[in-house]
Amino acid sequence: MATNAILTENLTKVYGKLTAVDHVNLKVGEGTVFGLLGPNGAGKTTMIKLLTGLTDITEGEAYVAGFNVRRDPMHVKQRIGWVASEVILDDDFTAWENLWLQAKLQSLPEWKDRAENLLTYFGLLDRRKDRVKTFSTGMRKKLEIALALLHQPEVVFMDEPTIGLDANTRHMLWDLIIGVNKEFGITVLLTSHYIEEADALCEQISIIDHGKFVASGSPTELKARVRSDFVELETREAVDEAQLRTIPGVSDVRTQGKTWILRVSAAEEVLPHLFSTLKTDEIRRINVEKPSLETVFLDITGERIDQPGSDVPDYRKFYAQMRRARQ
Amino acid sequence: MSQRSQFVGLYGRELLRTFRNPWVLVITFVQPFMWLAFFGSSFSGASPALVQQIFHTDSYIAFLLPGVLSTSMLTVGMFGSMSTIQDKRFGFMKRILLTPTSKATVYWSKVLGSTSRGLIQIPVMIVAALVFGVRFAGDPLMWAGWILGIFFLGLGMSCFFLAMTASSTDWQTPGVISNFITMPLMFASGALLPLANFPAWMQAIASVNPVSFSSLLGRGIVVFGTVDWSYLGYLALFAVGMLLAGTAIASRYLKAE
Numbered sequence: 001m002a003t004n005a006i007l008t009e010n011l012t013k014v015y016g017k018l019t020a021v022d023h024v025n026l027k028v029g030e031g032t033v034f035g036l037l038g039p040n041g042a043g044k045t046t047m048i049k050l051l052t053g054l055t056d057i058t059e060g061e062a063y064v065a066g067f068n069v070r071r072d073p074m075h076v077k078q079r080i081g082w083v084a085s086e087v088i089l090d091d092d093f094t095a096w097e098n099l100w101l102q103a104k105l106q107s108l109p110e111w112k113d114r115a116e117n118l119l120t121y122f123g124l125l126d127r128r129k130d131r132v133k134t135f136s137t138g139m140r141k142k143l144e145i146a147l148a149l150l151h152q153p154e155v156v157f158m159d160e161p162t163i164g165l166d167a168n169t170r171h172m173l174w175d176l177i178i179g180v181n182k183e184f185g186i187t188v189l190l191t192s193h194y195i196e197e198a199d200a201l202c203e204q205i206s207i208i209d210h211g212k213f214v215a216s217g218s219p220t221e222l223k224a225r226v227r228s229d230f231v232e233l234e235t236r237e238a239v240d241e242a243q244l245r246t247i248p249g250v251s252d253v254r255t256q257g258k259t260w261i262l263r264v265s266a267a268e269e270v271l272p273h274l275f276s277t278l279k280t281d282e283i284r285r286i287n288v289e290k291p292s293l294e295t296v297f298l299d300i301t302g303e304r305i306d307q308p309g310s311d312v313p314d315y316r317k318f319y320a321q322m323r324r325a326r327q
Numbered sequence: 328m329s330q331r332s333q334f335v336g337l338y339g340r341e342l343l344r345t346f347r348n349p350w351v352l353v354i355t356f357v358q359p360f361m362w363l364a365f366f367g368s369s370f371s372g373a374s375p376a377l378v379q380q381i382f383h384t385d386s387y388i389a390f391l392l393p394g395v396l397s398t399s400m401l402t403v404g405m406f407g408s409m410s411t412i413q414d415k416r417f418g419f420m421k422r423i424l425l426t427p428t429s430k431a432t433v434y435w436s437k438v439l440g441s442t443s444r445g446l447i448q449i450p451v452m453i454v455a456a457l458v459f460g461v462r463f464a465g466d467p468l469m470w471a472g473w474i475l476g477i478f479f480l481g482l483g484m485s486c487f488f489l490a491m492t493a494s495s496t497d498w499q500t501p502g503v504i505s506n507f508i509t510m511p512l513m514f515a516s517g518a519l520l521p522l523a524n525f526p527a528w529m530q531a532i533a534s535v536n537p538v539s540f541s542s543l544l545g546r547g548i549v550v551f552g553t554v555d556w557s558y559l560g561y562l563a564l565f566a567v568g569m570l571l572a573g574t575a576i577a578s579r580y581l582k583a584e
Binding site (some may be wrong): 052053054075077080082084086088090092099100102104105106107108177 | 335339343419421426
């Protein structure tokens with residue numbers, strides 16, 4: 001257990017009739033960035049709640065920073081940091097006052113030097129006396145990460161930290177997360193439903209779906225598991241599935257209404273056969289995907305990680321509502 | 328593990344939030360004047376003899392002051408509850424409970440925060456009464472006891488509200504509870520009128536109503552210069568009982584979200 005920052009044994013959480021996390025065994029090495037990848041409702045946030053002691057464990061055990069979450073939750077909480085999907089700060093307080101409160105909550109007698117260093121690192125030192133409500137979303141995210149690092153935690157949990165952010169802010173945060181991991185040697189457990197985020201940041205990934213881990217490994221290992229290409233096809237009318245299966249190079253066909261997902265050996269070889277099998281005016285849209293974490297997820301679960309219509313909240317609206325409510 | 332640091336942080340947060348909200352301050356300062364102006368004027372047309380006969384003093388405002396301060400303590404817990412629900416809905420409670428802070432500490436900080444907010448009204452109300460020409464009786468020890476009694480009442484009521492809403496995330500819950508309890512506790516007490524004219528069943532309620540204890544304690548001191556310390560004892564018991572029960576409930580049921 002000495003080299004595992006996080007370890008779970010058959011970790012399970014049941015809400016009524018719903019098993020949100022189902023006998024999960026997880027090992028996260030010290031100093032790594034570990035990704036929990038899955039669609040909305042897969043069980044990622046529940047995993048974080050279980051590992052941080054925020055919700056009771058139904059069955060199994062969890063160890064974080066060497067402490068049993070069920071028996072020693074306060075020792076765990078002294079050693080973890082948390083970055084939420086939405087920014088959670090006291091808007092009417094200054095950056096420094098937010099840090100002061102975090103220092104009090106963590107019982108830190110000496111915190112000012114550390115706070116100044118963190119504000120310097122995140123480029124916020126000259127704004128420390130400004131109220132947080134005047135900060136941009138990126139600055140607020142930076143401050144939130146600074147709060148999570150103030151007490152020098154061993155493990156930081158980041159629950160979909162870049163959801164709802166624009167591309168520039170997201171990439172800025174990626175650099176910060178990598179920096180935090182390298183600079184401070186902190187273990188990061190990150191949940192995301194952004195494939196490219198997990199690919200860019202994580203050394204190890206577990207794919208979670210319906211509360212179960214369905215695959216684990218490094219991004220390279222996971223991508224190597226899927227040697228096939230995927231062709232996604234949208235047609236005007238329903239087509240005969242048997243007809244698609246007869247196309248040379250097609251190894252599997254899945255359908256979602258008028259959208260067909262073909263698992264193929266090499267897309268460039270299959271496409272001419274596909275076009276000769278189907279009339280071109282039958283095809284509304286066609287999309288070819290080479291092996292990626294997205295296709296890994298598609299291959300394992302039969303679904304895309306972020307299905308159209310999934311309930312991704314608009315956090316810009318959320319922040320605006322929150323600010324208005326506090327005024 | 329000592330929770331002193333966490334308590335100082337969270338209680339400080341409550342005070343800072345209160346003093347940074349201009350509307351809270353405006354209402355805190357304006358409300359006592361309105362109470363005294365509207366209620367205090369209700370007997371201004373009555374003859375001094377009638378006022379003396381009913382209230383045993385020639386100033387209804389002096390009679391009313393301890394009752395109004397007691398009544399205002401009924402609702403301070405509602406603000407603490409609403410602040411707690413806001414913390415749950417905006418995720419701040421999660422931020423707190425992901426640090427080594429016990430639920431009891433969160434509860435105590437909220438309870439004391441809302442009680443402190445209610446206490447701000449005391450000096451404002453006293454100044455308002457002086458403006459309305461009231462002359463006070465009593466000595467400093469008695470006054471300290473009276474203010475302590477109001478503190479106990481506010482603490483007990485805040486404990487009650489926050490315990491009742493420990494697991495709630497619905498903005499409406501504190502208001503509903505407030506509407507439900509404020510009227511009976513206010514009118515079935517000696518806060519606004521003398522108990523002597525109440526029917527027996529209302530006198531029975533008033534005899535166990537902490538709002539009565541606080542009102543009668545204060546009235547004896549500021550109007551007549553006499554004190555019945557047993558009222559302070561009852562109020563202390565009420566506050567301690569509510570604090571113990573509320574701490575047990577919050578430790579078990581306070582939700583992070």
